[in-house]
Amino acid sequence: MAADLKFSSQHPKPASLSVQYGTAGFRTVAAHLDHVMYRMGLLAVLRSKKTKSVIGVMVTASHNPEEDNGVKLVDPMGEMLAQAWEVYATNLANAEEQELPAVLADIIRQEAIEMDQEAHVAIGRDTRPSSENLSCSVIDGVIALESKYHDYGLVTTPQLHFIICCRNTDGRYGEPTIQGYYRKLATAFNNLIDQAPGSIGGCICLNVDGANGIGALKLKEMEQHLKPVLSVKLYNEGFSGKLNCQCGADYVKVQQKPPQGIDLKPAERCCSFDGDADRIVYFYKENDGTFHLLDGDKIATLISTFIKELLVKAGLDLKMAVVQTAYANGSSTRYLEDIMKVPVYCAKTGVKHLHHKAQEFDIGVYFEANGHGTVLFSKAAEEQIKQLLGEETSDDKRKAARMLESTIDLINQTVGDAISDMLVIEAILYLKGLTVQKWDEIYTDLPNRQFKVTVADRRVIETTDAERRTVKPPGLQEKIDELVKKYNMSRAFVRPSGTEDVVRVYAESDTQENADALAHEVSLAVFHLAGGVGDEPRPLR
Numbered sequence: 001m002a003a004d005l006k007f008s009s010q011h012p013k014p015a016s017l018s019v020q021y022g023t024a025g026f027r028t029v030a031a032h033l034d035h036v037m038y039r040m041g042l043l044a045v046l047r048s049k050k051t052k053s054v055i056g057v058m059v060t061a062s063h064n065p066e067e068d069n070g071v072k073l074v075d076p077m078g079e080m081l082a083q084a085w086e087v088y089a090t091n092l093a094n095a096e097e098q099e100l101p102a103v104l105a106d107i108i109r110q111e112a113i114e115m116d117q118e119a120h121v122a123i124g125r126d127t128r129p130s131s132e133n134l135s136c137s138v139i140d141g142v143i144a145l146e147s148k149y150h151d152y153g154l155v156t157t158p159q160l161h162f163i164i165c166c167r168n169t170d171g172r173y174g175e176p177t178i179q180g181y182y183r184k185l186a187t188a189f190n191n192l193i194d195q196a197p198g199s200i201g202g203c204i205c206l207n208v209d210g211a212n213g214i215g216a217l218k219l220k221e222m223e224q225h226l227k228p229v230l231s232v233k234l235y236n237e238g239f240s241g242k243l244n245c246q247c248g249a250d251y252v253k254v255q256q257k258p259p260q261g262i263d264l265k266p267a268e269r270c271c272s273f274d275g276d277a278d279r280i281v282y283f284y285k286e287n288d289g290t291f292h293l294l295d296g297d298k299i300a301t302l303i304s305t306f307i308k309e310l311l312v313k314a315g316l317d318l319k320m321a322v323v324q325t326a327y328a329n330g331s332s333t334r335y336l337e338d339i340m341k342v343p344v345y346c347a348k349t350g351v352k353h354l355h356h357k358a359q360e361f362d363i364g365v366y367f368e369a370n371g372h373g374t375v376l377f378s379k380a381a382e383e384q385i386k387q388l389l390g391e392e393t394s395d396d397k398r399k400a401a402r403m404l405e406s407t408i409d410l411i412n413q414t415v416g417d418a419i420s421d422m423l424v425i426e427a428i429l430y431l432k433g434l435t436v437q438k439w440d441e442i443y444t445d446l447p448n449r450q451f452k453v454t455v456a457d458r459r460v461i462e463t464t465d466a467e468r469r470t471v472k473p474p475g476l477q478e479k480i481d482e483l484v485k486k487y488n489m490s491r492a493f494v495r496p497s498g499t500e501d502v503v504r505v506y507a508e509s510d511t512q513e514n515a516d517a518l519a520h521e522v523s524l525a526v527f528h529l530a531g532g533v534g535d536e537p538r539p540l541r
């Protein structure tokens with residue numbers, strides 16, 4: 001097939017460059033990605049023919065530095081690309097140019113793709129300077145296989161996921177446009193706010209750190225659709241600052257400090273988006289300047305508490321669960337299980353793992369500690385809620401069902417979405433009359449620390465039990481167990497990163513000093529037992 005692939009020679013692969021479709025697609029310096037983009041255009045066409053659906057291609061490197069870029073494919077219901085296809089993506093990206101037709105033919109044969117089937121590809125991009133050209137390369141790939149495409153231009157990652165889902169469900173999920181996204185979410189938000197008790201009034205003031213990226217742009221567009229009760233002050237809008245530089249959700253979470261460019265006053269509520277607006281974290285500072293972070297775990301707790309209360313009020317017996325990763329703070333897990341009596345599951349790091357687990361429940365709330373997450377409602381759950389609205393029932397039950405209905409509409413169920421999550425959180429705080437401090441007090445985080453250790457080959461570490469224990473190299477888990485025993489209320493684990501060439505170390509304990517010391521001791525164990533390179537890890541203090 002296609003012995004002379006159109007445009008292929010215009011998108012040459014740099015010699016000896018090898019890339020891998022990782023946790024979040026391909027991600028590396030933008031200058032190395034042109035051929036990958038073209039080839040992902042080709043792959044999106046094949047995936048579209050195979051699934052007989054519109055497939056998305058998003059050009060972004062999320063929270064990475066501005067110089068990087070990346071690409072991820074979006075499957076028919078707005079989910080991440082099926083894992084079985086990741087290997088095709090990697091093979092295509094790494095093929096030498098003359099091998100390309102054969103690699104394509106191989107995928108077509110293995111997947112029994114009917115090449116006369118029509119294909120549609122939807123393309124979106126973030127605000128990086130390199131994104132426009134790279135998205136043109138994706139388009140070249142789509143055209144090379146004579147397929148249709150729609151370029152949605154500048155969009156947040158979750159907006160593209162939303163559009164894909166709308167297009168493949170004939171508009172049942174919403175109108176497949178950016179305006180359709182604004183209208184659906186804004187209507188739901190405004191309806192929820194209208195349910196507030198009469199005693200609640202006033203204005204919601206929120207400072208938003210846009211990470212100098214696409215989220216700032218899109219939130220501004222959306223504002224006119226929202227009730228004026230929400231007053232947003234945007235910082236790091238991208239006019240002068242660099243994308244993700246000293247700002248954004250990842251910076252705030254990892255550094256545990258406020259972003260630059262925001263004038264943080266005590267007790268004021270703030271949130272940070274990441275570079276493609278699929279993650280969000282909240283924060284504030286006390287009068288004495290102490291910084292408080294409300295991460296994905298706090299968000300999951302707030303949202304699941306709210307939904308659970310509504311289910312009780314509506315008299316609905318639906319099975320709700322929360323899905324976290326090993327990075328979830330131990331206090332959050334304890335609070336959810338012991339106080340809220342909500343079952344909690346631990347999935348491997350990476351949204352696709354959490355998403356799949358969450359699909360097993362009537363209502364599955366999933367969040368990574370770093371602020372990426374959403375809520376999934378099963379068809380049965382949505383139907384039961386709708387049915388209740390059609391029945392003769394008490395006013396209280398009807399009101400709860402109506403609020404659940406609006407909550408479902410406000411949540412972007414396809415993927416974590418900073419704008420949607422922000423509106424859900426703001427509506428809940430408003431309806432419950434909660435300040436950010438009160439929300440923060442629901443439970444107290446255990447002090448924790450994350451370190452990175454560089455080793456010669458991070459694949460020597462193999463894990464089990466949702467990455468909470470290592471099975472290789474020999475002796476490492478025994479050493480970690482021994483170290484953990486030395487500290488009160490402590491926990492530690494290590495795993496090879498899926499996006500960086502490092503081993504990540506996580507530790508939590510009763511005090512910050514102990515968390516830091518434990519993380520350091522575990523880092524040393526990794527360094528000595530898993531082939532550390534460079535200098536030995538040094539203690540923080």
Ligand SMILES: CC(=O)N[C@H]1[C@@H](OP(=O)(O)O)O[C@H](CO)[C@@H](O)[C@@H]1O
Pocket residue numbers: 023024062327349350351368370372496497498499500504
């Ligand atoms: C500890 C941590 O935050 N890990 C992140 C990071 O994965 P690693 O495999 O840990 O590099 O990037 C992933 C993609 O963005 C995200 O899903 C995940 O939560």
Ligand SMILES: [Mg+2]
Pocket residue numbers: 062063274275276277278279
């Ligand atoms: Mg992101």
